[in-house]
Amino acid sequence: MSAPEDLTRMDRRKALQWMLSATATMAVRDPSLFAADAAPVKAQGYGPDPVMVKVYKPGDVWPLTLTEPQRRTTRALCDVIIPADEASPSASSLGVPDFIDEWISSPYPAQAGDRRLILEGLQWIDQEATTRFGKAFADLALAQQTAICTDLAAAKPQAAHKKAAGFFKRFRDLTAGGYYTTPEGMKALGYVGNMPSGSFEGPPIEALRHVGLA
Helix, strand or coil, X not given: CCCCCCHHHCCHHHHHHHHHHCCCCCCCCCCCCCCCCCCCCCCCCCCCCCCCCCCCCCCCCCCCCCCHHHHHHHHHHXXXXXXXXXXXXXXXHHCHHHHHHHHHHCCCHHHHHHHHHHHHHHHHHHHHHHHHHCCCHHHCCHHHHHHHHHHHCCCCCCXXXXXXXXXXXXXXXXXXXXXXXXXXXXXXXXXXCCCCCCCCCCCCHHHHHHCCCC
16 A cells, blocks of 8 residues: 555545555554553443433543643644545544544554554654744644654655554544544545435335225
């Protein structure tokens, strides 16, 4: 998989293909990508029977993790991956940063590796932005943000970027997963779901007569 020439102009279908073809999937992660462990999550989960009719806001079920500086970096990175275009909104405008924060804050083993990976990766990308351009990632011009992301998205990233490339793959997967499960994201893909192809005028009169309703 080669790096896109311009991350800021990637269409939605290409983004989905990019996500699905990535070697880092939603269920697989490399715990050795970064050395330091994030603080463990001590909250309890919602158990096997969540209240499906209740509308939860971010932070209602368990405390969220990201600090405001980390959220700024997350928002900026999400929008480099899936920016707004003439047909669809940006990832941040659909609440994808909230989804990522909820994901890494949940007290389940499947998310533990992602918590560590995302937090360390956000720290790395801010440090890289400061080293290259003298500002935090969220404060960079779009071209500068894209330059960093293009290096991380390379098919064979430089040795100095190998660990951060693993973070970027996972962050990209989470961004695309959060985006394309929203109504707006599904619309961008042209997915309409189980929709009727025409009008339904009721059962035929013969069927109604058969059951004594006509």
